[in-house]
Amino acid sequence: MSVPAEVQEEKDQVKLLEPSRPPMSRTVSNTLNPGCRSEILLQAKKNTVLKSHGRPPWYDEDGKAIHDAFVIGIAGGSASGKTHVARCIVQALGSIPTVVILSQDSFYKKHGPEDLKLAFQNRYDFDHPDAIDMPLFAACLADLKAGRQSNIPIYSFKDHNRLDETKYLYGAAIIIVEGILALHDPDLRDLYDLKIFVQCDSDLMLARRIRRDVTERGRSVDGILEQYLRYVKPAYDNFVQPTSRYANIIVPGSDNTVAIELIATHVRRKIEDRSRYLRQHLARIGPMDLDLKEPVNRCFPNLTVLRQTPQLLGIFTILRDRNARRADFIFFTDRLSTFLSEKAMEFLPYKPKRVTTPVGSTYVGKQLAVDHVCGVSILRSGGPLERGLRRVIQDISIGSLLIQSEDSTGEPLLLHLMLPTCIRQRHLAARSFVFLLDAQIGTGAAAFMAIRVLLDHGVPQENIIFVTFIVAAAGGVRVLRRAYPGVRIVCGALDPVLRESWALWDTVALGQDQGDSEKRDVGTGTPTAKTREEAESEGRKVWVVEPGIGHIGECL
Ligand SMILES: Nc1ncnc2c1ncn2[C@@H]1O[C@H](COP(=O)(O)OP(=O)(O)O)[C@@H](O)[C@H]1O
Numbered sequence: 001m002s003v004p005a006e007v008q009e010e011k012d013q014v015k016l017l018e019p020s021r022p023p024m025s026r027t028v029s030n031t032l033n034p035g036c037r038s039e040i041l042l043q044a045k046k047n048t049v050l051k052s053h054g055r056p057p058w059y060d061e062d063g064k065a066i067h068d069a070f071v072i073g074i075a076g077g078s079a080s081g082k083t084h085v086a087r088c089i090v091q092a093l094g095s096i097p098t099v100v101i102l103s104q105d106s107f108y109k110k111h112g113p114e115d116l117k118l119a120f121q122n123r124y125d126f127d128h129p130d131a132i133d134m135p136l137f138a139a140c141l142a143d144l145k146a147g148r149q150s151n152i153p154i155y156s157f158k159d160h161n162r163l164d165e166t167k168y169l170y171g172a173a174i175i176i177v178e179g180i181l182a183l184h185d186p187d188l189r190d191l192y193d194l195k196i197f198v199q200c201d202s203d204l205m206l207a208r209r210i211r212r213d214v215t216e217r218g219r220s221v222d223g224i225l226e227q228y229l230r231y232v233k234p235a236y237d238n239f240v241q242p243t244s245r246y247a248n249i250i251v252p253g254s255d256n257t258v259a260i261e262l263i264a265t266h267v268r269r270k271i272e273d274r275s276r277y278l279r280q281h282l283a284r285i286g287p288m289d290l291d292l293k294e295p296v297n298r299c300f301p302n303l304t305v306l307r308q309t310p311q312l313l314g315i316f317t318i319l320r321d322r323n324a325r326r327a328d329f330i331f332f333t334d335r336l337s338t339f340l341s342e343k344a345m346e347f348l349p350y351k352p353k354r355v356t357t358p359v360g361s362t363y364v365g366k367q368l369a370v371d372h373v374c375g376v377s378i379l380r381s382g383g384p385l386e387r388g389l390r391r392v393i394q395d396i397s398i399g400s401l402l403i404q405s406e407d408s409t410g411e412p413l414l415l416h417l418m419l420p421t422c423i424r425q426r427h428l429a430a431r432s433f434v435f436l437l438d439a440q441i442g443t444g445a446a447a448f449m450a451i452r453v454l455l456d457h458g459v460p461q462e463n464i465i466f467v468t469f470i471v472a473a474a475g476g477v478r479v480l481r482r483a484y485p486g487v488r489i490v491c492g493a494l495d496p497v498l499r500e501s502w503a504l505w506d507t508v509a510l511g512q513d514q515g516d517s518e519k520r521d522v523g524t525g526t527p528t529a530k531t532r533e534e535a536e537s538e539g540r541k542v543w544v545v546e547p548g549i550g551h552i553g554e555c556l
């Protein structure tokens with residue numbers, strides 16, 4: 001699917017795609033530069049993850065990240081058109097993986113009262129390299145390039161200062177860095193895969209700056225000119241222009257459509273080469289290529305299956321019954337999710353605690369010894385497990401990941417991500433325990449991706465407890481074990497079979513096939529009237545766990 005890049009503004013979430021919604025971008029013709037006929041996205045802002053068709057796997061079969069993000073550095077004078085070039089590149093890329101435009105402005109140093117006073121009098125030099133916190137800039141970029149999250153500062157031009165809050169960024173496959181001094185610092189330069197300098201006429205830059213600073217940055221014309229003559233122009237000559245020698249490409253500050261097209265073609269080719277390589281890697285493993293000789297619970301010491309008591313078997317009998325009443329199904333998934341959460345709690349660390357009882361004696365018991373604990377639900381089928389977790393840990397914060405398989409390749413795609421604060425902040429993530437919730441582990445592809453996301457954020461493997469109703473013993477759980485031996489899995493039952501099947505498109509949702517429940521249920525085992533060829537041509541591949549339980553979503 002081709003969706004134009006579009007900015008997401010949600011504070012606490014990174015939305016990679018809204019699959020069912022048409023693109024909302026408003027576009028405007030570029031009247032200032034008729035040479036650049038591409039339309040720019042009005043909503044495109046800096047320092048936000050841009051919308052895409054979803055993020056395909058960025059790791060190999062061992063769970064190791066295969067590629068860093070592709071980083072483009074764009075330098076040039078103030079108002080030369082750096083941001084414009086960055087946006088045009090995003091636009092020209094068309095259907096792209098996730099992209100972020102990271103601005104140098106975010107990394108202006110935090111100012112004290114003295115500096116602020118000077119800034120408001122236009123007597124603070126914002127164009128000198130010392131005004132930028134280069135080590136922080138390079139550290140944030142290095143994190144993003146390596147696929148880790150970063151919380152970058154937010155800068156206000158009106159206040160001349162950093163705001164207290166930060167912006168959480170994660171998951172960009174392409175990062176475009178822009179700033180007057182983007183090519184100045186050697187540590188930054190080392191991180192770029194492509195370096196661009198936007199060369200623009202000084203008069204044009206000044207004219208653009210006056211107009212922009214008056215309308216967008218709350219400045220007066222006199223103030224702008226004073227600042228320009230005192231700092232901006234000298235700094236351009238001394239620090240900015242000289243960095244053009246590091247650039248791989250010099251792009252004109254106007255009439256730059258051709259240059260942008262050439263850059264976009266280059267980047268597209270690089271990204272395509274990478275995804276081909278990745279697919280070849282991942283194609284080497286599939287659920288059917290696994291060594292099934294050894295029983296899974298013997299080869300997976302971290303897999304805990306609930307004791308198969310008559311009570312538990314009774315619950316499963318209801319959940320496995322295709323004629324189960326909806327109300328019973330909900331009630332018993334709820335009970336099962338509570339059992340599973342109780343079991344999972346046993347794997348958290350506890351420390352001794354001494355209390356005095358009502359009759360005055362001393363009791364040495366236990367208390368939880370964790371700094372942070374949270375849940376992350378793999379949407380949508382992890383939802384039923386949330387209730388059990390909330391019952392066991394009051395007020396637990398539960399985030400979500402939306403992972404769906406791409407129809408044409410069957411590859412999982414990360415579409416949406418909303419993680420609790422303790423995971424978004426790296427220093428907290430390292431001390432957090434996470435209950436990862438999904439209804440079943442079939443091929444393990446969604447679990448694999450979700451675990452990778454948590455590891456990218458710095459959650460240690462040993463602190464991840466995957467809680468699920470059923471695990472396909474013949475499925476991808478073995479791949480999980482090989483890639484992430486430290487992750488613990490707690491499940492209600494091991495089901496022996498994992499079978500390939502074909503699910504039809506959402507014909508019912510489209511209103512074309514009302515009442516045809518057989519076709520709808522292919523993914524969960526109900527027979528279909530379609531032949532395999534028909535289903536293949538109209539539907540998408542799914543993996544069915546057998547004997548399985550009721551409607552817990554299709555398995556990935
Ligand atoms: N190629 C271009 N054609 C027409 N206008 C442009 C072009 N590049 C930039 N501008 C305009 O100049 C102003 C400053 O551009 P911007 O990209 O924000 O500069 P920078 O990021 O280098 O400070 C904006 O109003 C933008 O629309």
Ligand SMILES: Nc1ccn([C@@H]2O[C@H](COP(=O)(O)O)[C@@H](O)[C@H]2O)c(=O)n1
Pocket residue numbers: 077078079105108119126127156157159160161179180232
């Ligand atoms: N408080 C500030 C901070 C920076 N500036 C000016 O911004 C220019 C860089 O931003 P561009 O988008 O133009 O690249 C730089 O020249 C600073 O003078 C400012 O005016 N106030």
